Amino acid sequence: MSVLNAQARATIESGRLAHLVTLNADGSPQTSIVWVGFESADGETIVSGHMDDRLKLRNVRRDPRLVLSMETGVTNDHGLGEYLVVQGTGEVVEGDAAGLLQRLARVYLGPDAVFPPGENHQPGWILRITPTKISGIGPWS
Amino acid sequence: MSVLNAQARATIESGRLAHLVTLNADGSPQTSIVWVGFESADGETIVSGHMDDRLKLRNVRRDPRLVLSMETGVTNDHGLGEYLVVQGTGEVVEGDAAGLLQRLARVYLGPDAVFPPGENHQPGWILRITPTKISGIGPWS
Numbered sequence: 567m568s569v570l571n572a573q574a575r576a577t578i579e580s581g582r583l584a585h586l587v588t589l590n591a592d593g594s595p596q597t598s599i600v601w602v603g604f605e606s607a608d609g610e611t612i613v614s615g616h617m618d619d620r621l622k623l624r625n626v627r628r629d630p631r632l633v634l635s636m637e638t639g640v641t642n643d644h645g646l647g648e649y650l651v652v653q654g655t656g657e658v659v660e661g662d663a664a665g666l667l668q669r670l671a672r673v674y675l676g677p678d679a680v681f682p683p684g685e686n687h688q689p690g691w692i693l694r695i696t697p698t699k700i701s702g703i704g705p706w707s
Numbered sequence: 708m709s710v711l712n713a714q715a716r717a718t719i720e721s722g723r724l725a726h727l728v729t730l731n732a733d734g735s736p737q738t739s740i741v742w743v744g745f746e747s748a749d750g751e752t753i754v755s756g757h758m759d760d761r762l763k764l765r766n767v768r769r770d771p772r773l774v775l776s777m778e779t780g781v782t783n784d785h786g787l788g789e790y791l792v793v794q795g796t797g798e799v800v801e802g803d804a805a806g807l808l809q810r811l812a813r814v815y816l817g818p819d820a821v822f823p824p825g826e827n828h829q830p831g832w833i834l835r836i837t838p839t840k841i842s843g844i845g846p847w848s
Binding site for chain 1 (some may be wrong): 724726727729730734735736737738739740756770772773774776785786788790792793794812815816822824842843844
């Protein structure tokens with residue numbers, strides 16, 4: 567069954583920044599901002615690419631529960647900014663993070679963007695996110 | 708000792724949306740977006756106003772650990788969007804939420820904004836946030 571409706575999918579693919587929350591070892595929340603997209607055009611798995619094995623990835627390996635939130639840039643009739651919240655679970659896999667980041671860079675930075683800079687990148691890690699629930703303010707609340 | 712530098716203070720007062728993360732009873736993270744400002748011009752306490760006693764406030768009463776994250780709208784030399792992350796602890800107090808929201812509405816919506824709509828508001832609740840650490844990408848990392 568689909569968790570994301572068409573408008574939520576469009577937001578995730580819009581090139582807007584995603585605030586990613588993971589859980590530290592002591593249970594406290596940790597936030598950083600990532601680029602996101604879909605793993606495939608017909609699936610619901612959301613992916614982000616990571617060249618370095620940072621705190622957020624170690625957190626997900628220990629406790630897979632996470633949240634993404636994204637502003638849509640749309641203001642509703644009450645003057646409030648719409649936003650999407652995706653609750654889900656994450657899985658960290660080794661993979662072609664540079665390839666994913668290059669694909670996302672075309673969305674986030676522009677069609678001619680080259681990212682990450684340089685050549686001969688290490689494989690890096692992909693964070694695969696399975697959405698379980700959406701909320702927020704927008705055409706999904 | 709000051710946790711926030713001048714640029715972090717300016718971001719918090721900029722009228723940009725704050726992604727607020729609290730912890731649910733089962734330890735999972737919960738995100739919603741709030742308006743924020745400072746309680747006073749010379750203090751570090753960040754405040755948000757709430758007319759209704761929602762999940763995030765119940766969460767803070769149980770576990771005060773929280774995180775705020777805000778995009779600054781500035782893009783750095785690598786093409787990456789700058790953002791501020793504030794870790795801290797929260798305290799929920801009864802108070803003049805409508806008055807605070809009206810003050811913040813002038814920043815978030817415009818100088819002539821009236822918010823919340825209507826009259827004779829209940830007191831509501833103020834979430835008081837004490838910053839303990841900042842991170843992110845920007846003139847504070």
